[in-house]
Amino acid sequence: EPEVTQTPSHQVTQMGQEVILRCVPISNHLYFYWYRQILGQKVEFLVSFYNNEISEKSEIFDDQFSVERPDGSNFTLKIRSTKLEDSAMYFCASSYVRTDTQYFGPGTRLTVL
Amino acid sequence: QKEVEQNSGPLSVPEGAIASLNCTYSDRVSQSFFWYRQYSGKSPELIMSIYSNGDKEDGRFTAQLNKASQYVSLLIRDSQPSDSATYLCASPPGGAGSYQLTFGKGTKLSVIP
Numbered sequence: 001e002p003e004v005t006q007t008p009s010h011q012v013t014q015m016g017q018e019v020i021l022r023c024v025p026i027s028n029h030l031y032f033y034w035y036r037q038i039l040g041q042k043v044e045f046l047v048s049f050y051n052n053e054i055s056e057k058s059e060i061f062d063d064q065f066s067v068e069r070p071d072g073s074n075f076t077l078k079i080r081s082t083k084l085e086d087s088a089m090y091f092c093a094s095s096y097v098r099t100d101t102q103y104f105g106p107g108t109r110l111t112v113l
Numbered sequence: 114q115k116e117v118e119q120n121s122g123p124l125s126v127p128e129g130a131i132a133s134l135n136c137t138y139s140d141r142v143s144q145s146f147f148w149y150r151q152y153s154g155k156s157p158e159l160i161m162s163i164y165s166n167g168d169k170e171d172g173r174f175t176a177q178l179n180k181a182s183q184y185v186s187l188l189i190r191d192s193q194p195s196d197s198a199t200y201l202c203a204s205p206p207g208g209a210g211s212y213q214l215t216f217g218k219g220t221k222l223s224v225i226p
Contacts, residue, residue, distance in 0.1 A: 031212070033213070033214075035214075041218070042216050042217070042218050042219075043157060043201065043203075043214075043216040044216070045213040045214060045215070048212065048213060056211060056212075056213050058213070089156075091156050091157070095212075098212045099145070099212065101147065101159055101162055102147075102212075102214060103159065104149075104156040104157045104158070105156060106155065106156050107155070107156045
């Protein structure tokens with residue numbers, strides 16, 4: 001069964017450093033999403049992406065964040081200058097059409113020291 | 114601010130019993146609702162989606178939606194220890210164009226052998 005994959009599974013970085021989290025969505029899906037979950041808190045929407053541009057973004061997704069689909073398979077989330085409060089699980093999700101179920105990847109645990 | 118509310122639990126049920134998980138939502142025009150299961154440290158895994166008023170059954174799971182009361186529930190029949198997890202209710206906001214999922218905090222279910 002097709003699934004969303006994410007790398008790395010765990011990323012440790014120093015405050016102020018840039019990180020790139022990678023995702024490979026399900027191959028025939030057209031809509032891509034990033035969510036995050038701080039330990040013990042809700043899953044929160046960050047951004048959605050379709051047709052090589054951002055469809056929606058939340059207040060969390062400020063100028064420090066960017067997304068890119070550099071090739072036909074990868075979808076990346078970049079955090080330019082990480083803060084302690086960026087420590088969280090980051091989940092990539094994809095759906096075939098916008099109204100369809102979103103399928104989540106296994107997540108990347110980001111730890112900012 | 115669109116909200117999805119869940120009782121955080123924990124909800125403990127004996128093995129073989131029916132577990133009942135509840136969710137209320139504030140956006141009157143929300144049209145679709147999703148139940149995800151999340152094991153500790155893992156990503157959300159879709160259990161069921163429901164779009165119409167009434168019941169929808171899939172194996173041991175039944176989702177119930179009442180749009181007038183802004184209420185959606187998940188029943189798990191013949192609960193098994195492997196069902197022990199946090200159950201997340203999610204919905205995109207109503208209205209045109211937005212399919213970012215808003216999640217509740219989740220209800221932690223423990224099935225006691």
